[in-house]
Amino acid sequence: MILPQRGTYDAFYDDALNIEKIERIMGEMAHNYGYTPIIIPMYEAIELFARSAGETSDIVTKEMFDFVDKGGRHIALRPELTAGVMRAIVTNKLYANYDLPLKLSYCGPAFRYERPQAGRFRQLTQFGIENVGVTTPQEDAEAIILGYKITKKLGFEHVILKINSIGDQESRDAYREALREYFKDKIGDMCEDCRRRYELNPLRILDCKVPYDQELAKNAPKMSDYLNDVSKKRFQDIINILDANEIEYVIDDGLVRGLDYYSHIVFEFHYISKNGTNLGAIGAGGHYDNLVKEVGGPELSSVGFALGVDRLNSLLKEIKPEEYAHPTLDAYIMYMGEDYRDYASKLAFRLREDNIAVDLNYTNKSFKASFKIALRKHARFAIIIGEDEVKKNVYQLKNLETQEQIEVSLEELIKIVKE
RNA sequence: GCGGUUAUGGUGAAGUGGUUAACACAUCUGGCUGUGAACCAGACAUUCGUCAGUUCGAUUCUGAUUAACCGCCCCA
Numbered sequence: 057m058i059l060p061q062r063g064t065y066d067a068f069y070d071d072a073l074n075i076e077k078i079e080r081i082m083g084e085m086a087h088n089y090g091y092t093p094i095i096i097p098m099y100e101a102i103e104l105f106a107r108s109a110g111e112t113s114d115i116v117t118k119e120m121f122d123f124v125d126k127g128g129r130h131i132a133l134r135p136e137l138t139a140g141v142m143r144a145i146v147t148n149k150l151y152a153n154y155d156l157p158l159k160l161s162y163c164g165p166a167f168r169y170e171r172p173q174a175g176r177f178r179q180l181t182q183f184g185i186e187n188v189g190v191t192t193p194q195e196d197a198e199a200i201i202l203g204y205k206i207t208k209k210l211g212f213e214h215v216i217l218k219i220n221s222i223g224d225q226e227s228r229d230a231y232r233e234a235l236r237e238y239f240k241d242k243i244g245d246m247c248e249d250c251r252r253r254y255e256l257n258p259l260r261i262l263d264c265k266v267p268y269d270q271e272l273a274k275n276a277p278k279m280s281d282y283l284n285d286v287s288k289k290r291f292q293d294i295i296n297i298l299d300a301n302e303i304e305y306v307i308d309d310g311l312v313r314g315l316d317y318y319s320h321i322v323f324e325f326h327y328i329s330k331n332g333t334n335l336g337a338i339g340a341g342g343h344y345d346n347l348v349k350e351v352g353g354p355e356l357s358s359v360g361f362a363l364g365v366d367r368l369n370s371l372l373k374e375i376k377p378e379e380y381a382h383p384t385l386d387a388y389i390m391y392m393g394e395d396y397r398d399y400a401s402k403l404a405f406r407l408r409e410d411n412i413a414v415d416l417n418y419t420n421k422s423f424k425a426s427f428k429i430a431l432r433k434h435a436r437f438a439i440i441i442g443e444d445e446v447k448k449n450v451y452q453l454k455n456l457e458t459q460e461q462i463e464v465s466l467e468e469l470i471k472i473v474k475e
Numbered sequence: 476g477c478g479g480u481u482a483u484g485g486u487g488a489a490g491u492g493g494u495u496a497a498c499a500c501a502u503c504u505g506g507c508u509g510u511g512a513a514c515c516a517g518a519c520a521u522u523c524g525u526c527a528g529u530u531c532g533a534u535u536c537u538g539a540u541u542a543a544c545c546g547c548c549c550c551a
Contacts, residue, residue, distance in 0.1 A: 057524090057525095059524090059541075059542070060542095062541085062542070062543095105551080108551075109551055110551095114476095114548075114549055114550090115549075115550080115551065118476065118548085118549075119549065119550080119551085135550095135551055136551045137551095138551070139551080166551090168549095168550080168551085170549075170550080171476080171477095171547095171548090171549095172542095172543080172544090173543095173544070173545070173546090174543095174544065174545085176550090249547085249548070252548095260549095265546095265547085313550095313551090314549075314550060314551070315550095315551060336550085337550090340550090340551095362551085390509095390510085392508090392509060393508085422507090422508080422509095422510090423509055423510045423511090424507085424510070424511075425503085425504095426510080426511095427510055427511040428502095428511065430511080431511060438510080438511090440509075440510070442509055443509090444509090452509090452510090454510075454511095456511080459511085461510085
């Protein structure tokens, strides 16, 4: 038997329907905020991702799904969609041909060569937005609010919105130095990972999970004390907008992003599931500079976020099972004996013309069996055809919820079912 | 990439070095040839993830492999 590849899964029936529903809701919300979809390739030259990720060794060497194609091109399956969107903006000169800022939304699969765990796959689906060419804190805040509202609309009542400012380049450089200074005489006692982080990205020390290291990190300098005036003001402006729109948030000093290109606001959406499992962030985003320039375009600042569709789906299944969609039918047709099969199927074709979702079984089943099937298919009505009905040119129409059964003509049947 | 746990039907699972692999649910058939329940009777794992090894004999012991899950790294 051929198994699905590691870190991939099949979605069908309820799952497939709900994933579609989630994607539709997100797309509609983005549309309400002035975004239009962008569809981009699933693979790109590996340099695109390597460059946008800042050549960070782990990401490129360990976590990228890459291969050399038959033409000798070094290709990578997209690990996220932002870089591809930026590339598309540059290759199509969208920044010159359309009004700035460019408000683009996307939804589709991405690939990461990682060790799979619950809610963490090698093929994942991401929905996200990019607002490119932004200047004001209002635009940053609008992106945050859109992400927040989407999670609410999907049914997550208690989403935790974490925000932080990592300031502009100048502020961040100052802070990084302060951290190195603070940890200088402590780093020797800290875990191996932290010693590596000390050199590579000292901000990451702050979310180390080793208890001893956490204790030391508690008294480390705060990012907020190293923000310059420009950074401080921008952060405060965004906070004011969130307050004015009654968006709940928590400021999390420790919230830092992995990559260099972020600046000012960074944010994450968290949801702790009922059974205590924290699947981590269900979405994250931030403000970033340089990305368009990095792939060969003009200097444009952007803000964006991405949500993990697979995680949202598995969480919704857990917390809102009653709202989880099922396959449905308007009616299921059952008939008594093979003689009436063609009669029944003719009715089915007729009803489908009227946009009624209807199905039937072509192998003759007992009514008992047919009713069971109708229920499993979540049909609203059963249409029963037997000798008497054919003679009288009527149908027995049974409401499967109320159990009421009435005799109706075709016209009446259509009218009732379509209500 | 590193460390750990697990692997038996459609599902939840019990079990043993030895010729029939419990039990429950679900499903199907009949009792009941025009209606979803209940009840009764019956059916439903040529096989215990895969491949090897040990053995007279392996689902059970050993090794490898694959996958899922947990922790770490990383998280775009």
